Amino acid sequence: MRHxxxxxxxxxxxxGDPLFPRLLEQITATGGCAxxxxxxxxxxxxxxxxxxxLHHYDTRTEPGERLLVRCRxxxxxxxxxxxxxxxxxTFHLVRAGLTGGKxxxxxxxxxxxxxxxxxxxxxGPVHRTTAHRERCHPRRNAGACQHGAPLSCxxxxxxxxxxxxxxxxxxxxxxxxxxxWHAHAGQLWDRFTRATRRHLATxxxxxxxxxxxxxxxxxxxxxxxxxxAAVHVHAVIRxxxxxxxxxxxxxxxxxxxxxxxxxxxxxSAAVRTPYSPxxxxxxxxxxxxxxxxxxxxTVDDGNGLADDxxxxxxxxxxxxxxxxxxxxxxHRLHTLDDINALPxxxxxxxxxxxxxxxxxxxxxxxxxxxxxxxxxxxxGHILTKSRAYSTTYTALRTERAHHQRGPLxxxxxxxxxxxxxxxxxxxPGAALLAAGIAEDVTRNRDIARAExxxxx
Numbered sequence: 001m002r003h004x005x006x007x008x009x010x011x012x013x014x015x016g017d018p019l020f021p022r023l024l025e026q027i028t029a030t031g032g033c034a035x036x037x038x039x040x041x042x043x044x045x046x047x048x049x050x051x052x053x054l055h056h057y058d059t060r061t062e063p064g065e066r067l068l069v070r071c072r073x074x075x076x077x078x079x080x081x082x083x084x085x086x087x088x089x090t091f092h093l094v095r096a097g098l099t100g101g102k103x104x105x106x107x108x109x110x111x112x113x114x115x116x117x118x119x120x121x122x123x124g125p126v127h128r129t130t131a132h133r134e135r136c137h138p139r140r141n142a143g144a145c146q147h148g149a150p151l152s153c154x155x156x157x158x159x160x161x162x163x164x165x166x167x168x169x170x171x172x173x174x175x176x177x178x179x180x181w182h183a184h185a186g187q188l189w190d191r192f193t194r195a196t197r198r199h200l201a202t203x204x205x206x207x208x209x210x211x212x213x214x215x216x217x218x219x220x221x222x223x224x225x226x227x228x229a230a231v232h233v234h235a236v237i238r239x240x241x242x243x244x245x246x247x248x249x250x251x252x253x254x255x256x257x258x259x260x261x262x263x264x265x266x267x268s269a270a271v272r273t274p275y276s277p278x279x280x281x282x283x284x285x286x287x288x289x290x291x292x293x294x295x296x297x298t299v300d301d302g303n304g305l306a307d308d309x310x311x312x313x314x315x316x317x318x319x320x321x322x323x324x325x326x327x328x329x330x331h332r333l334h335t336l337d338d339i340n341a342l343p344x345x346x347x348x349x350x351x352x353x354x355x356x357x358x359x360x361x362x363x364x365x366x367x368x369x370x371x372x373x374x375x376x377x378x379x380g381h382i383l384t385k386s387r388a389y390s391t392t393y394t395a396l397r398t399e400r401a402h403h404q405r406g407p408l409x410x411x412x413x414x415x416x417x418x419x420x421x422x423x424x425x426x427x428p429g430a431a432l433l434a435a436g437i438a439e440d441v442t443r444n445r446d447i448a449r450a451e452x453x454x455x456x
Contacts, residue, residue: 010429032438041419097390124173165227182377195265244388
């Protein structure tokens, strides 16, 4: 035994345990989660009237006296099985706000809807991916900047070229503006949505305070890091009546009016940073590149983007990690040594050092830049939505749980539970078993999708 690899030894140890079948059941129930959470405790359900025990469960009868539950991490680099499940939930959450379902009426397909992309402004020229026969930054007689770096680049960069996204001159690049724009991106989005409502109200001849009486703006947005490590936002924006998706918008609430309002708001929205003796006061706005396209109301309508394609795109990106896009780290960094030890490009490392330096300024303390150094100062969630856009992750997970094991008892007041966290992860042997189960789940899903009838 001692000559076998550690993984094989652990598999043999687990297989010899009398509770091994139950361990397999638990790992299967988590879908092969790579980093399950270990809980210990019990739950008891009693009849609320008579006090009779209807159901009792205790982890003392489980392998290791613990219960394994999913980690629910959205990042594919951390847990592929849970990230696929999260992507599926995201797809249905976004799609419900586009086509209806999950308590959302199907009539919303006829509402004004846009798929908008808002970008970060330029903080300095960077090397970019080039198409056929294109060059990166071809400029005749461009010369050099004040730091001696050339202001042009005649190279052709492939998608995998490590130069893509790196500044032509790091000394000229506005790293401070980049970090502070990330730190205020959430506030800038809020200013954008307010400006959109204000422009719609003005166009309709309404006082701004009366807009909620006539219409409601709903959205779902996802943040994406570009190769230059700057966030831009993809958003589904929908115009409803005053009661949300269950009421139609007023006659003046057309797709053209919504498009114009979005374009105007993106150009006018601005946020000022707190005054700093070292930095002054910066005005932050969206970038000049803006894309706002209508969404198709029917399959046969060729004018606009398809609903499912938009939902699939958002779901695919939300599972990516910061390391997938080479734009940060998946975990918090606590010291400067952590930044220096991170396998990152000089551009990313400089952004992190800038975060750390700015985070030490007392006037910028509310931004908590030290805590968000791993995301380059961006403090928002990857996916956010307005309250009335569609369903919630909690509702989707509850519906899935009801489908898998049936509805919960009707007397929640009679349920007593006590749980305690005792660890996470797998032993080497259990990790091998979980990987095999996750692979089987993926294969079965792919087979079922391939054999499913095609909708006509």
